[in-house]
Amino acid sequence: MNDEPISLLNAGGSFTSSPELPFETDSTDVLALYNDMLMARTVDTEAIALQRQGELGLWPSMLGQEAAQIGAAHALLPRDIVFPTYREHGVAWCRGVDPVDLLGLFRGTTLGGWNPTENNFNLYTLVIGAQTLHAVGYAMGILRDGDVGTGDPDRDRAVLVFLGDGALSEGETNEAFVWAAAQHLPVVFFCQNNQWAISAPYSVQSRVSVAQRAQGYGFKGVRVDGNDVFACLAATREALAAARAGQGPTLIEALTYRRNPHTTSDDDGRYRTLAENDAWAALDPIDRLRTYLQSTGLLNDANVEDISRRGKALAEHLRSGCRALPVPGHASPFQNTYAELPDELERQMNEHLEFVEAAE
Amino acid sequence: MTTMTSRMPIAHALNLGLRHAMEADEKVMLIGEDIGQLGGVFRVTDGLQKTFGDHRVVDSPLGEAGIVGSAIGLAMAGYRPVCEIQFDGFVFPAMNQIITQLAKYRHRSEGAVTLPVVIRIPVGGGIGAIEHHSESPEAYFAHTAGLKVVSPSNPQDAYDMMKLAIRSNDPVIFLEPKRNYWLKGDVSTSTTTPSDLDRAVTVRKGTDLTLVTYGALVPVAMKAADVCQEEGRNIDVIDLRSLSPIDDKAVVASVQRTGRLVVAHEASRSVGLGAELAARVQDEAFYSLISPVIRVTGYDTPYPASRLEEEWLPGLDRILDGIDRSFTY
Structure with a gap:
């Protein structure tokens, strides 16, 4: 089995089509991808700063995973539903969750933070892998509602559930894969293999790739370059379309890297090298998309300025919004x-x- | 649905309760191991898949976390799933989903998401089973905020409480007294409001001592009260029905009249329902107590090999002994 991750946008920012994964740049709002990746990074950067200032107790950074999250999120329809881990800040952004609401859980003002029914984006799940089964159950519900495989583009829907490489070792994830496969459920498992489960490297979890595991359960596994937003978007689009059409589940492995420690409380210097981190920084997902946009002329002074202004406004919104989060009542x-x-x-x-x- | 009254065992009453709940609300569905074609190892779901189809009565793969975890997702999608866990000792693989997810989601979402999930579990000993098939895990659930825990003791309650549990917008752990599955009684399907799910019921009026129990021990407690009657002692017997929340008002009111309390349960003694009732009664009825609260329970050991269960379980003689200790204090 060829296990090389599919790549459409290489680290140098040039696009190459792949027979394995059809993707047309013309029919994609590439600038919107770029904007959302930058906004996700802004949320992350500001949240880390707020934690350093004592405004948050903890923050799980997503630095380096912007392509995986924004690519996957852009494949969603509003009526699809998302089950996140606790690191999907970029997906939350794309679903329309106010990023200030993401901070409440980490500031200690709430145990949730948003209404999961408003944006079809469920609450963060801190117990690793638990959400995979909720996704399976929800997909069973969609199937029973008759909203799968009707061919009606305004009706068919699917479930997108996020998990990390660490979750692959949890029993509940195994059950989720078994159930999804046996019942041919409309669910897409999107695994961001960021290679570290706190201090446990992927080699502690498995001898084969994440994507290869799908075969044993009897559904499709796809391995993509997780720092390539085109590949992540294309793979998720294809998988969600198949799920909505009643063709069953897919496991997507987005091979990426968690460039910051597990959370702001972690010290990754105790288990990995700076050289490894530097090597992945050179593969930055935003840099390569910027290069691509510049080379195609899609980026100009006006939209660069526009994005920059939006980023500053978002940062200010996070700073003031965080401090204004209400302390919950005694009752x-x-x-x-x-x-x-x-x-x-x-x-x-x-x-x-x-x-x-x-x-x- | 026409009202009828007929005599049937608890297992059939549960089946009828499930059937009527499924007829009344198409979002009600069942999920569990061997519950479809086989009708469950105790046949509680017998015939339901034939009536309602395999989309509503789902034979699940072997995975208790999967049963409860997928029920959570189904509830999020607007369904009212009723899970069957095959035996008490097999619920533990699902504990993560029950405790960290099911019990908390309403609270975490500030009421935006309700999870009307019922988890049926056959519980208790007395059937000569091998290990893991005779346990009484109720205290684990009663200790968990966000869960309701109930246990019927007779066919009428089995029918009524099943329908009420399915209608509840809170998750309900529904503990079925497995050794009494074939205990018969009259069941009326009358639509008049049955006792609330979370209310205790006085099943025998008495003046001299309050005996509280639930599930499989209720008939044993009634026998104990009969024996006491012959000795001139009038026992007030309370069937707790709801183990969380606990209807302590009913217990306290009784103890205020009798001055004596014996609590019986199969589950281990320490940190159990008896301890909780003792605490609440001393809190609310301290000056009414004539003697200390007596707990007649299983011991703080693993459930014994079945050749020993008759002496290990709180049976008639041990309950009578507990009552004697209360009177002779």
Whole structure:
């Protein structure tokens, strides 16, 4: 099995078509991809700064994974639904989630942050791999709703679930693959193989590539250059189209690299080298797309200025929005634990509120 | 649906409750191992796949996390899945999904997403089974915020509580007393409102001592009360029905009249439902207590090999012994 990742936009920024993965640059809003990748990086950069300033307790950076996330997200239709891990800040951006709402979980003002039903973008999942099964269940629901394989472009929908290389070792991910395959479900598993599960390298997880694993379950596995936004977009488009058409699941492996530590609390100097990091920095997904845009004349002074202005506004929105995130009320832990507050919980809530009031 | 009353065992009452819930709401579906063609190892879902089809009665692959995890996704998509876990001891692979995901999602989404998932689990011992087939895991679930935990003890409750659990917008752990699956009783499918899902029921009125239990031990408690009656002791027997939330008002009101409390359950003693009830009763009815709260329970050991289960389980004699200890304190 040829396991070389499919690449359409190489590190030097030049586009080469591939018979394995059809993609037309003409029918793609390449500038929008570039804009969203830069906005994702802005969110990430600002969030790290906010963590350093003590405004966030923690931040899981996505630096280096912009092509994978923006490429995958641009393949989605609004009615498709996304199940993210906790690092899909770029996907959240593309789905229309206010990036300030991403900060709440890490600032300690909420356990969620947004209404998952508004943008078909579910809450972040911190327990590795757990969301793969939710995606499978949701896909079972879509199938039962009859919204798969009708051929009606306004009706068919699919599920896109994100996972990392670490999740490949979890039992629940195995169950998700088994169920998706056996039931031929409209779900696409998008694995960002960023090669490090905190300090565990991919070699600890597997002797074969992520994509190769799909074969054992009986569905298609595709391996793409995860720093190539065209390849990520094309592979996800194809997989989602197949899923919506009732052709079953696909596992996409986007081979990329997590250039920052696992989170702001991690020290990656203890388990990997700067040289490795530098080598991946040279493969930066945004740099190569910029080179491509410049070479094709799509980037000009006006839109460069425009994107820069938007980036600055977004950064300011994050800085002021973060500090303005409301601290939840004293009663909030008790609310929405159940549909109706049970008697004992009401007693505990009143006890707590009286205690807080007396202390104030 | 016409109202009818007939005599049937708990397993059939559960089946009827599922059937009527599925007739009433097309979003209700069942998912579990061997529940379709086979009808479940205890036949609780017998015939339902034939009536409702394999899209609504899903024979799942072998994976308990998958059963609960996919039920979560189905609930997010607007369905009301009822999961079957084949035996009590096999629920543990699903605990991550139950505790970290199912129980918390409503809270995390600030009420935007409700997960009306029912997880049916046959529980308890007394059937001479091999290991992992006789356990009482209720305290794990009752300790988890966001879950409701209930256990019917008779066919009428099995029918009513199944329908109520499916209608609940909170996840419900539904514990079925497996040794009494074939215990018969009258079941009315009357549409008049049955007792709320989270209310205890006094199944025998008495004045001298409060005996609280649930599930498979309710009939044993009733026998104990009969024996006590012959000795001139009137026992108030409460079937707890809901283990989370606990209807402590019913228990406290009873203890305020009787002054004595015995709690019986098959599950291990420490940090169990009995301990919780003892704590709540001393909190609310301290001056009513004539004697300490007595717990008659399984021991803090692994469930024993089945040749020993009769003496290990809190049976009639151990419950009577607990009642004696309360009276002779």
